[in-house]
Amino acid sequence: VAIETVAETGSTNADLMARLGGLRGPLLRIADNQTAGRGRAGRSWLSQPGAALMFSLAWPFKGPLHKMTGLPMAVGVALAETIVSLGVPVQIKWPNDLLRDGAKLAGILVETQNTGNAIWAVIGCGINLVMPDELEARIGRDVASAPWLAQMDRNQLMAALLSRLAAVLAEFDDTGFAPFAERWNALHAWHGKEVVLLDQGAVVRQGRAAGVDDIGRLLLDTSAGRVEILSGDVSLRLI
Ligand code: ATP
Incomplete structure (x- = not known):
């Protein structure tokens, strides 16, 4: 994997999405801001x-x-397992946010593009290491950080995440999500909890979250029976 770092950019995902046509292999781009x-x-x-x-x-x-x-769910498994192995207990909120004590510690954004030669994914991840008051105020909701990870050597932290992520991505390309479903369910933050599903802010479903199936859909037990939810752009909230 080729690696580049930058002090500041708009969005590392946007940077890489714009360059997919010229890439020959995996590229990791890290930004300090x-x-x-x-x-x-x-x-x-x-x-x-x-x-x-x-x-x-x-x-x-x-x-x-x-x-x-x-x-996105396989990526959640790779990152959550790595962070747990480093001593910070995290769980996954479907589809792929990482929560610590119920608050968002990390966000994951996966964008894909078919360039003709391959289907490229740009997998973006932000993990809060520290949470200054003014940043928390700007975000305006309950957020988590991981001072324990902040104390680690940044390169070692990145290396641990990258090595598990690369292994998961290679396996995923061969097998799809199925072998990861059980690992995802073991990390499910809201297992058995009553939730609502929001689509553009409006409640579209309510039910009990029952984990994911072998293609990563959320299983929701509603009053009308079990339904499978494709991630698309819906968000979950506890009720
Ligand atoms: P939601 O978290 O609302 O269910 P989502 O999982 O789709 O939606 P994303 O769109 O992936 O969330 O991430 C954007 C959201 O993350 C923002 O709307 C904001 O509430 C929250 N956010 C922004 N910056 C941070 C941060 N540094 N730490 C934690 N959460 C953040």
Whole structure:
């Protein structure tokens, strides 16, 4: 994996998405700060210099395209397992946020593009290491940080994340999400909890979260029976 670092950029995901046509293999781009960090559906990821570990990894897949719907959940497994192994207990909120004590510690954004030669994914991740008061105020919701990780050597932390992530991505390309479903379910933050599903802010479903199936869909037990939810752009909230 080729690696590059930058002190500041708008968004590492946007940078790599713009360069996919010229890439020959995986590329990791790490930024100390992002001025226009992205979440899903045009939402933003906020940071300030040194507060978070932020990186994007461009990775080519052989496909097929429909398999890629499970990729954000497989990435969640890779990152959560690594962070847990480093001593910070985290769980996954479907589809792929990492929570610590119920608050968001890390965000993951996966974007894909078919360039003709390969299906590329740009996997972006921001992990809060410290949470200065002014940043917390800007975000305006309950957030988590991991001072224990902040004390680690930044390169060692990145190396631990990258090595597990690369292994998961290679396996995922061969097998799809199925072998990761059990690992995801073991890390599920809201297992058995009553939740609502929001689509553009509006409640579209309510039910008990029952984990993911073998393509990464959320299983929701509703009053009308079990339904499977594709991630698309829906968000979950506890009720
Ligand atoms: P939600 O978290 O609302 O369920 P989501 O999982 O789709 O939605 P993303 O779109 O991936 O979230 O991330 C963007 C959201 O993350 C923002 O709307 C904001 O609430 C939150 N956020 C932004 N910056 C940070 C940060 N540094 N730490 C934690 N959360 C943040």
